[in-house]
Amino acid sequence: MDLPSECLEIAHVLPHAHRVAVLHHWDTDGIASAAMLLSTAWNRIVYVGTPSIGFYGSDAIDFPSLMRASPDALVILDYGVEPHVYDYLLEKLRCRIIVVDHHLVAPWNAPRECHYCNPVARGCVEEIPSTSYLLYKILGVQEPRFRILAALGIVGDLTPYIDARLGHRGIEIAEELLRGLDVAIGELREVSEYVDSCYRLYNRTCIARVIRLLVEGDVRQVMRDPYIRRVRIRAQRVLTEALRRVVQLQENECVAVYKLVMDAYVTSYVGRTLASKHWDKYTVLIHWIPRISRGFIYVRSFREDLSGAIEGLRSTGLRVGGKLNVMVLELGSPEELNKAMKLVEKSICVNTSVFRG
Numbered sequence: 073m074d075l076p077s078e079c080l081e082i083a084h085v086l087p088h089a090h091r092v093a094v095l096h097h098w099d100t101d102g103i104a105s106a107a108m109l110l111s112t113a114w115n116r117i118v119y120v121g122t123p124s125i126g127f128y129g130s131d132a133i134d135f136p137s138l139m140r141a142s143p144d145a146l147v148i149l150d151y152g153v154e155p156h157v158y159d160y161l162l163e164k165l166r167c168r169i170i171v172v173d174h175h176l177v178a179p180w181n182a183p184r185e186c187h188y189c190n191p192v193a194r195g196c197v198e199e200i201p202s203t204s205y206l207l208y209k210i211l212g213v214q215e216p217r218f219r220i221l222a223a224l225g226i227v228g229d230l231t232p233y234i235d236a237r238l239g240h241r242g243i244e245i246a247e248e249l250l251r252g253l254d255v256a257i258g259e260l261r262e263v264s265e266y267v268d269s270c271y272r273l274y275n276r277t278c279i280a281r282v283i284r285l286l287v288e289g290d291v292r293q294v295m296r297d298p299y300i301r302r303v304r305i306r307a308q309r310v311l312t313e314a315l316r317r318v319v320q321l322q323e324n325e326c327v328a329v330y331k332l333v334m335d336a337y338v339t340s341y342v343g344r345t346l347a348s349k350h351w352d353k354y355t356v357l358i359h360w361i362p363r364i365s366r367g368f369i370y371v372r373s374f375r376e377d378l379s380g381a382i383e384g385l386r387s388t389g390l391r392v393g394g395k396l397n398v399m400v401l402e403l404g405s406p407e408e409l410n411k412a413m414k415l416v417e418k419s420i421c422v423n424t425s426v427f428r429g
């Protein structure tokens with residue numbers, strides 16, 4: 073993979089930042105990327121944090137803490153948001169903003185002194201398996217630790233493929249990264265389960281601890297740590313309960329639709345688990361969280377490209393995040409959920425051929 077110059081430039085700019093703030097996605101890829109960045113710039117880091125778990129936008133960002141840290145550079149990792157969020161951050165913080173991401177979002181036309189590295193948003197046809205892999209390429213450090221972190225991010229993002237035993241170019245890339253090292257894909261799959269347990273329980277202390285373990289030790293430390301182990305066990309209970317409570321609303325030859333009402337951020341886990349049973353059709357999960365009176369619609373297809381549907385839905389004003397094969401809609405009220413569900417059904421039909429006949 074040849075990186076575009078707007079990505080490569082970051083390697084030249086980063087060493088000149090003296091007060092680096094890191095804002096990263098809460099999942100394994102975001103955490104592995106943050107750990108990688110911390111490993112290179114550890115003595116210049118003034119802030120590390122994630123946005124509000126489950127939310128994408130300016131209101132999910134802890135501005136007071138970021139401003140108190142007074143960074144001269146803010147690095148945003150794996151957090152796919154709309155361009156206006158970066159503009160807003162720039163206006164508030166007045167520092168250099170560096171974005172590394174592989175989500176399918178509208179690209180940001182970064183002003184001078186800022187850097188936007190997202191080949192997917194720029195329409196790159198080659199799939200970028202993770203932000204950790206992008207960052208690994210940017211930093212150009214080939215130490216085993218960096219290769220393992222790059223592979224960990226890939227494995228985290230591709231768990232549905234690994235669990236459904238489907239081939240994926242990204243998994244081959246992860247295997248190449250691990251060649252000659254004593255770590256296997258299956259082991260990283262286990263680690264990602266521990267790491268993702270943190271966000272499933274909305275536990276930021278756990279995320280910070282995982283990052284510290286990844287920076288200081290090897291990946292296996294995460295699975296040995298008593299605190300992370302306890303979080304993992306609790307998350308497992310919540311997930312088992314979620315799978316027990318989920319109800320199937322509909323299934324035909326092209327789509328399976330499920331509904332879950334539960335106060336935990338298990339949307340992607342339950343969606344991924346259900347999707348691995350329906351690898352040949354769309355899986356739709358409607359997840360309503362009564363405690364915050366918000367919901368999510370999760371859509372995955374292993375076969376179909378969802379980018380057209382994502383753009384179409386976004387143009388109706390809905391908050392939609394996603395990649396080629398997955399999208400998640402954020403909903404603020406039951407009315408919005410009903411409206412969105414109609415649009416989802418319509419957009420899936422319009423954008424693919426599986427509904428024909």
Ligand SMILES: [Mn+2]
Pocket residue numbers: 101102150174202203229
């Ligand atoms: Mn990612």
